[in-house]
Amino acid sequence: METVNDNAAMLSNFEVYSLLSDIQAGRGQKKPSKHQQHLATITYETVKYLENTPCVNHTEEIVNQFMKDLEPFKLMRAEKLQIINQCPTSAVEIQLIVEESEERLSEDQIYELLEVIGKYTNKGEEEGEGQEEAEEEHRDQDG
Template sequence: METTKVNAAFLCNYEVMQILQQLKDSTQKKHKREGSLATVTYETVHYLQDTDCKKQNPASIKKFLDGLKNLKLTKTEKLMMVNTPPRTELEIQLIAQESEERLSEEDVRKIIKLANECLPANDS
């Protein structure tokens, strides 16, 4: 197998979890696949279910991304915020390079508010 288009699309953790759950369900119904693929699929789904993506859905992700449209963030930074929703100013500084120059204090507060409203934390 070879990659035809590098970075053709980015997937958030929620999308990866959905794809792997479908793969896991389809392999359970059919004959067993290679043990290593089943193990990787199981372990990845198990890990993702303990992250914030467990409580996400396509509508909440879209609402969050729509709220970020007018901010000076790259696609990669937005993806990182979906995967690990920032709850503090420090987390935004770690995700967005040169955030002090690119984002106002109001922008930072808006991102935190959006993350808390649209992408609730996984309490488990």
């Protein structure tokens, strides 16, 4: 199998979850063929997995705004999608996602990126206080 357009296959977990949820909702209208039964299993298992990821709290508007908020960091589309899908909570996780992060992002930019991510995750709301304290300590050490 050959990929004609590499970027055509890049979707966020939210987009996959929405699509598969729509497919599940449309079932029951016709008797599924043998091939569609396999699709039903794959769809069910994938939706079940995605329900335990941050994408269940996303909406189309949130994903679009999240992508816009990530623009100043000059990340590649694949990196943005990984950030949206995984919602990293530490600098180490950011460094693992962003290729050549040491050259492309300063330490301050990484903490700014974590702030942006925190706006879009429930974890960010709960851990936001600890993250802010860590950032203040970081700034105090620099200044």
